[in-house]
Amino acid sequence: MKLHTAGNAVNFRRPILGRVTTEQLPKGQRKDTILVLPSLSAPGGDFHGYAALVVSDKVDQGAISTPLVHSVREIDHLEPGYIVVLEPLNGFVRTLYRPDSPHNTIFTTERCNSNCLMCSQPPVDRDDVRALTERNLRLIDLMSPAPEYLCITGGEPTLLGEHLLAIVSKLRDAAPSTVVHMLTNGRRFAWADFASRFAAVCHPNLSLGIPLYSDDAALHDYIVQARDAFDQTILGLHQLARHGIETEIRVVLHSLSVPRLRHLSEYICRNLTFVDHVAFMGMEHIGYAPRNMGELWIDPVDYQDELEASVSILARFGIDVRIYNLQLCVLRQSLWKYSKQAISDWKNAYTEVCYGCAVRERCGGFFQWDTKLQSRGIHRIAVA
Numbered sequence: 001m002k003l004h005t006a007g008n009a010v011n012f013r014r015p016i017l018g019r020v021t022t023e024q025l026p027k028g029q030r031k032d033t034i035l036v037l038p039s040l041s042a043p044g045g046d047f048h049g050y051a052a053l054v055v056s057d058k059v060d061q062g063a064i065s066t067p068l069v070h071s072v073r074e075i076d077h078l079e080p081g082y083i084v085v086l087e088p089l090n091g092f093v094r095t096l097y098r099p100d101s102p103h104n105t106i107f108t109t110e111r112c113n114s115n116c117l118m119c120s121q122p123p124v125d126r127d128d129v130r131a132l133t134e135r136n137l138r139l140i141d142l143m144s145p146a147p148e149y150l151c152i153t154g155g156e157p158t159l160l161g162e163h164l165l166a167i168v169s170k171l172r173d174a175a176p177s178t179v180v181h182m183l184t185n186g187r188r189f190a191w192a193d194f195a196s197r198f199a200a201v202c203h204p205n206l207s208l209g210i211p212l213y214s215d216d217a218a219l220h221d222y223i224v225q226a227r228d229a230f231d232q233t234i235l236g237l238h239q240l241a242r243h244g245i246e247t248e249i250r251v252v253l254h255s256l257s258v259p260r261l262r263h264l265s266e267y268i269c270r271n272l273t274f275v276d277h278v279a280f281m282g283m284e285h286i287g288y289a290p291r292n293m294g295e296l297w298i299d300p301v302d303y304q305d306e307l308e309a310s311v312s313i314l315a316r317f318g319i320d321v322r323i324y325n326l327q328l329c330v331l332r333q334s335l336w337k338y339s340k341q342a343i344s345d346w347k348n349a350y351t352e353v354c355y356g357c358a359v360r361e362r363c364g365g366f367f368q369w370d371t372k373l374q375s376r377g378i379h380r381i382a383v384a
Contacts, residue, residue, distance in 0.1 A: 007072035146175035186210035189236030199243035207246035215267035282325030
């Protein structure tokens with residue numbers, strides 16, 4: 001599934017955000033709308049009032065004064081109602097919102113205060129907070145209909161400080177029924193003042209997904225490559241619990257986290273009983289992970305004992321436990337009931353062996369970039 005394309009940008013110097021249409025609209029309905037066309041059959045035609053145009057064919061410089069991206073490689077994925085942003089420097093056309101998808105996100109920043117060994121979105125030290133906050137607030141204004149579910153992600157969203165509070169407040173007011181899940185390392189919530197101000201926004205359908213990779217502080221800090229990260233994360237979790245904010249603990253499974261998985265589950269049962277659920281997650285083979293694969297790789301087939309025991313510990317204690325990003329054929333059948341289809345539609349893929357599999361419709365499949373490095377346990381299941 002395609003979420004971006006590119007062409008040649010003319011007649012604008014700042015990013016333009018707008019809702020896609022593929023048909024001419026009356027002049028009074030053109031504001032905030034980006035008209036997507038294969039060609040300008042009449043270069044002198046009436047395009048006044050549109051936020052911008054996106055055109056497959058080449059358009060001569062000066063033929064039109066409306067902001068324009070022309071010579072665009074592909075436009076078939078740009079459907080009416082989608083919200084896109086046009087970039088003036090590189091001619092990128094990025095899809096930000098698809099009303100027909102349950103997998104929409106608000107991307108807050110490329111910066112992060114951790115540097116995880118397996119990070120799928122390696123951080124970039126760039127001051128992008130104000131620009132992206134302005135874009136995201138405008139995006140929320142344009143979302144129609146409001147999504148059933150929305151993810152806030154980064155980078156590390158809490159680095160936005162007051163700007164994050166503005167985004168969550170805007171979502172509270174504009175789309176109060178939307179279920180919002182924010183991915184964060186949780187470290188900044190260790191500071192009581194920030195946790196209090198975040199909670200004071202009082203979003204009615206907000207939860208946080210926070211990673212915890214070990215019960216051993218030194219090991220967790222090594223995996224996230226940040227000193228004192230474990231202590232800050234644990235304190236942050238407790239601060240959030242004091243304010244009644246729903247939290248999910250996320251554990252990425254690799255050769256560093258797996259050996260102490262049972263200990264981590266026991267730690268959660270003793271010290272973090274307030275969490276709403278725990279998710280064990282297969283590792284993505286993108287970002288930093290490929291270059292650290294020698295240290296991180298373990299075939300999921302080889303950690304089934306640890307995973308089954310850890311799931312059992314949490315389930316017996318009454319904690320909701322889930323498994324993400326692992327194919328059913330590599331999981332023991334006793335774990336299938338905990339497996340959830342969690343990979344976003346634009347990342348999701350299946351391999352040739354998946355076709356004809358009796359449980360394919362229940363299986364989460366692969367990340368698109370994970371189909372080359374597979375578990376030796378991948379196989380077609382003949383009978384469900």
